[in-house]
Amino acid sequence: MSAIFTLDQVSLSYPSSSHGAASLVLQGISCSLPAGELIGIIGPNGAGKSSLLSLLSGCPAPSHGKVQFAGKPLHSYPPRQLAQQLAFLPQHNPPLPGLSCYQVAAMGLLPHKHWFEADNDHDRQQVELALQHTGLLAKQQQRSDTLSGGEWQRLTLARALVQQARVLLLDEPTNHLDVKYQHQLLQLLLSLNKTVICALHDLNLAARYCHKLLLLQQGQLKAFGSAEQVLQPALLSEVFELPVEVSRHPQYGWWQVNFISPQVAK
Amino acid sequence: MSRWAGQYPLALAVLASLLLGSVLVSLLLGSADLSWPVLFAALQLNGEQPLAETIIWQLRLPRILTALLVGAGLAVSGAVLQNASRNPLADPYLFGLMAGAALGATIVSIVLPEQQLSMALGAFAGAMLAIALVLAVAFGQGRQRIEVTLLAGVAVSFMLSAISSFILYFAEPFAANKVIFWLMGSLSRSSWQSLTLIAPPVMALLLLAVALRRQLDALLLSDTSARSLGIRPQRLRLLLLISTALVSAVIVSQCGGIAFVGLLVPHMVRALFGVTALPLLLGSALLGACFMLWVDNLARSVLAQQEIPLGVITSVIGSIFFLMLLRRRL
Numbered sequence: 001m002s003a004i005f006t007l008d009q010v011s012l013s014y015p016s017s018s019h020g021a022a023s024l025v026l027q028g029i030s031c032s033l034p035a036g037e038l039i040g041i042i043g044p045n046g047a048g049k050s051s052l053l054s055l056l057s058g059c060p061a062p063s064h065g066k067v068q069f070a071g072k073p074l075h076s077y078p079p080r081q082l083a084q085q086l087a088f089l090p091q092h093n094p095p096l097p098g099l100s101c102y103q104v105a106a107m108g109l110l111p112h113k114h115w116f117e118a119d120n121d122h123d124r125q126q127v128e129l130a131l132q133h134t135g136l137l138a139k140q141q142q143r144s145d146t147l148s149g150g151e152w153q154r155l156t157l158a159r160a161l162v163q164q165a166r167v168l169l170l171d172e173p174t175n176h177l178d179v180k181y182q183h184q185l186l187q188l189l190l191s192l193n194k195t196v197i198c199a200l201h202d203l204n205l206a207a208r209y210c211h212k213l214l215l216l217q218q219g220q221l222k223a224f225g226s227a228e229q230v231l232q233p234a235l236l237s238e239v240f241e242l243p244v245e246v247s248r249h250p251q252y253g254w255w256q257v258n259f260i261s262p263q264v265a266k
Numbered sequence: 267m268s269r270w271a272g273q274y275p276l277a278l279a280v281l282a283s284l285l286l287g288s289v290l291v292s293l294l295l296g297s298a299d300l301s302w303p304v305l306f307a308a309l310q311l312n313g314e315q316p317l318a319e320t321i322i323w324q325l326r327l328p329r330i331l332t333a334l335l336v337g338a339g340l341a342v343s344g345a346v347l348q349n350a351s352r353n354p355l356a357d358p359y360l361f362g363l364m365a366g367a368a369l370g371a372t373i374v375s376i377v378l379p380e381q382q383l384s385m386a387l388g389a390f391a392g393a394m395l396a397i398a399l400v401l402a403v404a405f406g407q408g409r410q411r412i413e414v415t416l417l418a419g420v421a422v423s424f425m426l427s428a429i430s431s432f433i434l435y436f437a438e439p440f441a442a443n444k445v446i447f448w449l450m451g452s453l454s455r456s457s458w459q460s461l462t463l464i465a466p467p468v469m470a471l472l473l474l475a476v477a478l479r480r481q482l483d484a485l486l487l488s489d490t491s492a493r494s495l496g497i498r499p500q501r502l503r504l505l506l507l508i509s510t511a512l513v514s515a516v517i518v519s520q521c522g523g524i525a526f527v528g529l530l531v532p533h534m535v536r537a538l539f540g541v542t543a544l545p546l547l548l549g550s551a552l553l554g555a556c557f558m559l560w561v562d563n564l565a566r567s568v569l570a571q572q573e574i575p576l577g578v579i580t581s582v583i584g585s586i587f588f589l590m591l592l593r594r595r596l
Contacts, residue, residue: 059493083496090490098541099486107484111496115477156491163495 003032003068004167004195005056010065012048012055012219025051026219028065033197033212035166038190040210041199042230044240047216049199050091053169056197057088083111087160091171091199095145095152102140104155105130108162130161133188135181149176154185161192170198174205207231207255215239227255274545277538281552285334288559292330293322295563332456332464333562334555336517337527339468341554343510344528345535345546346475349482350506353416357529358514360415362422364523366396367515368449369430375444376437385444390519396422397511405504415507450575451522453562460520467513472551474509478502479543486541524558524576526584531557533591 012026026048033039041049055062058074067074070085077085087108096104106127109119131137134154139147144155153176160168168189174182182202186209189196200206206213206227213230215223217239223230236244236257243260293309294300298321300308308318340358347356370392371385378384399422404415434442447455475482481502484492489499517524535549558576561583565574 054490057490057494059490079493079498080496083494086494088490088494090488090494093488093491096486096541098536099483100540103483103542107480107487107495110480110484113480 002035004035004070005033005074005197006066006068007031007033008066008068010055010062010067012051012060013063014060022063024219026055026062029219029221030065031214031221031224033195033214035195036193037195037211038186038209039195039197039212039214040206041197041214041216042201042203042206043216043222046218047239048219049216050171051219052214052216053088053171053197053199054090057086057169058082080111083163083165085165086167086169087163087165088169089156089160089171089173091175093152093156095147097143097145099144100141101131101136101144101147101155101158102127104144105136105140105158105162108159108164111163126162126164127158130158133161134158135184150178150181153177154181157185157188165194167195167197168192170196172201173198174200174202203231203236203257204254207257231255231257274539274549278545278548278552281549281556285552285556285559288556289330289334292333292559292563293326295567296321296326328458328461329453329456329562330559332453332461332521333559335461335464335468336453336521336524337531337554337556337558337561338551339464339471339513339517339554340524340527341531341535341550341557342468342472342475342547343513345532345543345550346471346482346506346510347528348532349541349543349546350485350503351415352486353413354533355529356416357526358510359523359525359528360419360423361400361511361514362396362419362426363393363511363514363518364449364525365423365426365430366392366394367518367523368392368445369426369433370395370519371447372430372433372437372441372445375441376433386519389522390515392426393511393515393518396426397508397515401504401507401511446575447522449523449577451524451577451580452565452573452575453521454566454573455520464516464520467516471509471513472547475506475547476544478506479547482506482543482547522575522577524580526580527554527558530580530584530587533587 007029010026010029011024013022013024015022029052041052043049054060055067058077061075069077106119108130109123128137128140131140134157136151136155136158139151144152147155153173157173173185177185182205186205189198190209210227212225213227214221215230215235222239223235231246233244233246236246240259242262245258245260247256248254249256293305300318300321304315304318305322308315308322311319311323343358344356347358348354367389370388370390374385374388400415400418403418430445434445481497484495484497485499485502492499531554532546532550535546535553539545539549561576561579565576565579568574
């Protein structure tokens with residue numbers, strides 16, 4: 001399968017203090033992310049999951065190294081052209097007071113519209129379809145700031161679907177969702193036939209739904225591959241600093257990760 | 267969302283009709299008593315009513331059209347700035363424009379006394395100086411934070427006002443009277459000439475804002491989300507800041523400082539039509555025009571021999587409105 005993203009020795013640093021000392025959040029990452037797959041970025045807090053997703057969205061640019069998107073340098077794409085191909089949903093995405101669910105989802109039309117172009121029937125169908133996919137069609141006229149955290153999360157996904165990008169970058173998309181919607185959302189992402197790269201905290205969800213996993217620790221790439229390749233007990237134990245058991249579900253064969261609390265391990 | 271958000275085209279049509287009616291009524295208001303038949307005859311310019319034609323075409327119509335453009339320009343500027351900054355208190359005058367215009371007019375009134383056009387030019391230059399100072403602080407060193415822009419506006423306002431006060435304190439005793447126009451606002455100097463100066467930037471801003479309506483909506487999201495929709499938020503914000511500042515500088519140089527319109531009208535429109543940019547912009551233009559027209563009608567008709575400065579009326583209405591709003595929300 002062809003690579004949609006190719007990272008070559010990518011590092012990212014942010015100025016961390018007023019004295020200009022830089023903190024390195026990503027260090028020397030090299031990998032090729034295949035097109036058309038659901039890729040889960042996993043790792044403990046502060047591993048660089050959100051930073052990697054931001055970098056793949058085009059902002060910020062890497063401090064060192066190169067990022068290629070669909071065979072061209074990522075930063076050679078004009079913003080509008082990039083937005084037609086790539087949708088990014090950041091983790092912190094505050095609700096918008098006063099806008100209806102339909103209006104929020106319809107913002108995804110922006111990269112496809114010219115200055116004075118009005119919405120047409122096809123656009124309205126796109127928006128309604130995205131709301132239907134995310135289970136919010138019945139609430140399309142409801143104020144978006146009255147939604148629950150999980151519903152708002154699904155609404156922002158609807159906006160990304162309206163954007164019709166072939167790549168979705170999602171930072172913790174299952175946050176605020178109850179178990180049912182977590183599974184529904186990941187099933188939906190699988191059914192889209194798009195490249196989806198998402199940061200996930202729940203390793204069991206990641207193991208069950210993602211084609212590939214990318215494990216980060218302190219900004220470094222520790223492993224990249226299938227669940228079987230990445231979910232090695234010794235490696236997970238080192239990265240998450242907890243004893244861990246990895247097994248397969250006896251009936252369905254999914255990989256299951258169980259961390260053992262230090263007290264029990266003793 | 268509001269009650270009328272779904273039917274905003276109808277509501278806009280009602281507002282437009284209200285505006286047209288207000289213009290016709292305003293043409294009748296003034297010290298010279300005109301009747302409806304005389305008004306319609308004068309509007310046709312057929313020479314039957316030479317005196318009425320002069321009153322209507324040379325005095326009242328330029329003033330009314332100026333009121334419409336000033337109201338629409340300030341209200342649209344406020345709506346654009348509030349969406350672009352995600353701050354409901356953003357207003358074109360927060361750039362220190364009024365203080366800058368007053369300083370420019372003060373300097374010209376002392377260096378070049380009795381030069382009407384030069385004072386307007388001085389006011390424009392002063393307003394532009396204020397904008398330049400604010401933008402230099404807010405956009406300097408490669409970072410841009412909207413709250414810095416607003417605070418820089420307040421600081422620049424105080425600084426330029428202090429310089430004006432210092433100059434006026436040491437100038438001739440009546441110098442302050444000349445500058446009061448730029449501090450309090452008035453449409454009494456309206457003419458076809460001033461109209462040709464105000465109309466192009468106001469219309470250009472309205473067109474630009476309508477063209478960028480989707481981008482203005484997207485700016486309500488976080489900058490990261492707006493960027494993901496293909497926008498360069500910083501560049502867009504700078505374009506909008508400069509455009510609204512230019513429009514406000516032209517208005518303040520011709521009509522003086524008319525506070526609160528840019529703050530008050532978009533708030534009223536949001537309550538009626540919701541927060542999406544298109545109804546907000548069109549509603550602000552229509553309601554801003556209508557509001558300013560009636561404020562000017564009030565200013566020139568309440569006292570028999572004297573006009574009340576517009577800034578006084580808009581400030582009274584604006585402050586009462588905001589106090590009521592705060593009371594309802596608290």
